[in-house]
Amino acid sequence: MQTDSTADPAFSTAGVIWLKLAILYLLIGIVIGIGMGATENFALRPVHTHLNLLGWATMALAGLIYCIFPKAGRSRLSRIHFWLQNIALPVMLISLALLVLGHPGVIPLLAVAEIATGLSIVTFAANIFLNVGAGRR
Ligand code: HEM
Numbered sequence: 001m002q003t004d005s006t007a008d009p010a011f012s013t014a015g016v017i018w019l020k021l022a023i024l025y026l027l028i029g030i031v032i033g034i035g036m037g038a039t040e041n042f043a044l045r046p047v048h049t050h051l052n053l054l055g056w057a058t059m060a061l062a063g064l065i066y067c068i069f070p071k072a073g074r075s076r077l078s079r080i081h082f083w084l085q086n087i088a089l090p091v092m093l094i095s096l097a098l099l100v101l102g103h104p105g106v107i108p109l110l111a112v113a114e115i116a117t118g119l120s121i122v123t124f125a126a127n128i129f130l131n132v133g134a135g136r137r
Pocket residue numbers: 029030032033034036037042045048049052053056057
């Protein structure tokens with residue numbers, strides 16, 4: 001008989017939300033990749049790369065880690081990680097796109113978004129060190 005995993009007190013909905021957001025990043029990343037190939041204009045390559053590697057790969061891994069280790073998924077650090085990364089990364093990607101399309105005025109915004117994205121990864125790292133491990137479910 002199939003059980004509803006969300007009814008499990010050890011379940012973390014954060015992991016599922018991360019996975020669903022990650023797959024959206026992959027879809028957008030792939031559209032940009034196909035667009036670059038079709039037009040033979042590779043200006044958006046750094047946007048494609050960061051969408052796929054920070055948006056898809058890193059976020060999907062966070063989702064899987066938060067599913068496997070619900071204590072980490074439910075922690076305060078996980079919430080800080082979530083909001084910091086999901087606000088900073090779209091700003092970083094859009095400002096990076098504007099920069100490579102010839103709008104250098106976005107550099108200060110890009111710098112702030114990059115630092116915030118970096119900080120989100122620091123909270124992810126802290127969460128893994130503090131809340132992931134044997135007996136930490
Ligand atoms: C249908 C899916 C995809 C398409 C059509 C696509 C297309 C492209 C294209 C056209 C480039 C530029 C190549 C060049 O400048 O010569 C590129 C670069 C790149 N793509 Fe994708 N891509 C796809 C999926 C992915 C995924 C899933 C990832 C990572 C998870 C990824 C990571 C990268 C990276 C790291 C680069 C930069 C490579 C470099 O600068 O040498 N791509 N992709």
